Amino acid sequence: MKAFKDLEFFICIAETGSLTAAAHRLDLTPAAASVALKRLEAELAVQLVIRSTRSLRLTQEGEVFLRYAEQSLQLMREGLETLQSGRSLVQGVIQLSAPSDLGRNLVIGWLDAFQAQFPNVEIRLQLSDRIADVFRQPVDVALRYGQPADANFVAIPVAANNRxxxxxxxxxxxxxxxxxxxxxxxxxxxxxxxxxxxxxxxxxxxxxxxxxxxxxxxxxxxxxxxxxxxxxxxxxxxxxxxxxxxxxxxxxxxxxxxxxxxxxEPAPLNMICVDRRQLTPAVRELRDFLIARCAELGA
The missing domain is CATH 3.40.190.290 (D-Maltodextrin-Binding Protein; domain 2)
Structure with missing residues (x-):
């Protein structure tokens, strides 16, 4: 992410007071450091640094931008940490039930791609067209066509327009x-x-x-x-x-x-569970993944 690196480099320049020292701290060559500074100044259309053979100082515009750069960099770091933390939570076991036809001919292949993206998720797949049996078995979520007959179940649309x-x-x-x-x-x-x-x-x-x-x-x-x-x-x-x-x-x-x-006649595909607390980060990622796959098929 060039914007992230450029902000980090500019702040480092302000802290060290030296282009060379900043480059060394961030493991950049002097040439790459100079290019990064020029790129940032070109994007902002202002001069941020005044350099001479012996010294370096921020311009007035550079002083103003430094405060915002520090705040932005902090926010970006927090956002990155949040994303990485969320990814780390995508793990565990998903006990999934699916209709026999949909399961054998589509879902099995889709799960290969899903687990390649989230290798820490274990899938336990049950294929059954018998809705009554599904909820007597240890299942976290079930893919089913139509709305559940029992209003106590939670139904989340996966392919609402399917017919x-x-x-x-x-x-x-x-x-x-x-x-x-x-x-x-x-x-x-x-x-x-x-x-x-x-x-x-x-x-x-x-x-x-x-x-x-x-x-x-x-x-x-x-x-x-x-x-x-x-x-x-x-x-x-x-x-x-x-x-x-x-x-x-x-x-x-x-x-x-x-x-x-x-x-x-309408045949909406829903993800059904007994309680919303079963919608773990891994289940939510699977839901979004299935929605995308169904949309690719026009459903």
Whole structure:
């Protein structure tokens, strides 16, 4: 940080009364010291020091600037110490739960990058689509689509604008045909997700005329989101997946988005915990990291 070093050097000049002595104290060559002083004077557009062959003294402007330089340097040092202290607190164990599809296909890779940035953080990852089980297990925070049913839980947005996407593999569409409207879904094999005993077979959509819902059916139902995605990739039918889960598939063409004039139902991704005291510095850094990664995918 040149500004930091230049201020430090100028203050050292004032303290020693010598360009050479200041350079020696800060382990600079005389040439580098002279360049630093000239750079600072050029940035301020004033002369700070009057030099002769035998002596050095501050100009009037230099005397005035010295007081501010000392205050600024102190503040910058305090800020640096605060940042370094904060970094040192980013450590410990994070017990994280994530949905199976999101976890396997995105979060695992993201955690590699996160731990490269924060090597003192240990991750204990649990992949589960069963919300009820998550909070009976030792978990600090959980990534979940939608708002928690229990109002006592804290939900922090990670991808607030994420929505479901109607999609299928090109192989399936070539074999069966592409639905031209939501009503055409009656004639297609729809791959459904199940939570507990509830099968998510009523798919909601939003368009210019408001909300509509379609009751779908198919020959495959799973309580694992990754299984539904794999069936769709294998050309077994049409899926209605959270956009994050299939973002890379859509980008590469492995899946094709259908009925794009309709928006899928909201599927916001939240980080959920029981108590805000669980939001340690490490968890907060992970939250910010995940928000950035989701934003890169357009969620």
């Amino acid at each position: 479901r996407v109607l999609c299928a593999a090109p192989e399936y569409l070539e074999r069966v045909g592409t639905p031209q409207s939501l009503h055409d879904l009656d004639a297609h094999n729809c791959l459904c997700f199940m939570v507990g005993e509830y099968v998510h077979d009523r798919w909601r959509f939003f368009g210019a005329d408001g909300e509509t819902s379609v009751l779908v059916s198919g020959n495959r139902v799973a309580d694992d989101g990754d299984a539904v995605r794999r069936w769709a990739l294998a050309g077994q039918g049409i899926a209605y997946k959270a956009g994050l889960d299939v973002a890379e598939d859509l980008k590469t063409g492995r899946l094709v988005r259908l009925c794009e004039e309709w928006q899928g």
